[in-house]
Amino acid sequence: MIKRKITEEIKTLAKEFPIVAIMGPRQSGKTTIAKHIFKKYKYVSLEDYDKRKIAMDDPRGFLKQYDKNVIIDEIQRVPELFSYLQTHIDEIKTNGSFVLTGSQNYLLMENITQSLAGRVGLATLFPLSLEELPTENKSNIYEVIFKGFYPRIFDQKIRPSSFYKTYLNTYLEKDIRLIKNISDYNLFLKFLKLLAGRSGQILNIQTIADDVGIANKTVESWLSILETSFIIYRLQPYHKNYNKRVVKSSKLFFYDVGLVCYLLGIKKPEELENYYQFGNLFENFIISDLMKYNYNYGELANFYFWKDGHNNEIDLLIESGNKIKVIEIKSAQTFREEFLKNMSKFSKLEKTKKVEQFLLYGGDENLQYKGTKIISWNSLKNLKKTKIFE
Incomplete structure (x- = not known):
């Protein structure tokens, strides 16, 4: 198993809360890490029809059998269980008693906020970060971006095209069907591919609606589905007033650049060397990797x-x-020095907070230039040393 950096955070949450819920996209390794950290815990998956039926028909009896030190997988399949779980943990008063995982994050979070607020420590497990990748897969930026970061690609030596094809089919058939009743999967897939082409760009709802042929409210609804299932995220603009008009729309990014490459129809890493949108893919990769560190x-x-x-x-x-x-x-x-000009403009505007400047680029050398730390993408393999989060 690939060692995950979020391990210590999950262990800490188990000391602080009676329940730990591990969120994250499908196939990010939630069940694997739960079993690895909590080796002595009982494990039950509510994907199993017999177990699910017992939990639905007799929730008290189910929690008597699985009373503590248990991992419950796919718990969102039995939403009735959450209210019984609330009463149960209030009675036993022991932290780290339950670990919950599930692939439908929207349904899982909905039930947690309704029934278990204040009783659950939340951990979000994304696909691998650059520092978690096996060493032999870290040297070529085009291969890194093309393959993406889902653990099974590396654990099982699966071709990225095979993995992402299966991943999308499973996502559309299982997750989308449960979250929202979307009848036209082909139209939704067209929507998803169009978003891949706009990764790293300002989000324009009207343009997307026109290009796909759907209503604005449908675009917002489908974006929400993709966000709650950890496929995409929206980077919000910084709104502080510097007496200048600022852009107020968000920017669109995917959590995994390998999925973006698949949706764009890129067949091999070499195609990225001269790809016209490689700058957007590189930006998406860097921001997502920094975001993973923030969570991990x-x-x-x-x-x-x-x-x-x-x-x-x-x-x-x-x-x-x-x-x-x-x-x-x-x-x-x-x-090139011109890469720094906008940072200098911003630094002059910001008067209330300490500003530190960084340039993350596609080269191999780390430099220091006029107060700016210039950092190779390769240095994200040991992100702590870059001091971006200090």
């Missing part, structure tokens, strides 16, 4: 981008306490 180590930093009315833009702002890390992301392999 229990950081509380907020992520934004910034763009004013004159098209001055910063790819990423990481705000934590009285600091703002200003990060530009460039896929170019050679550093």
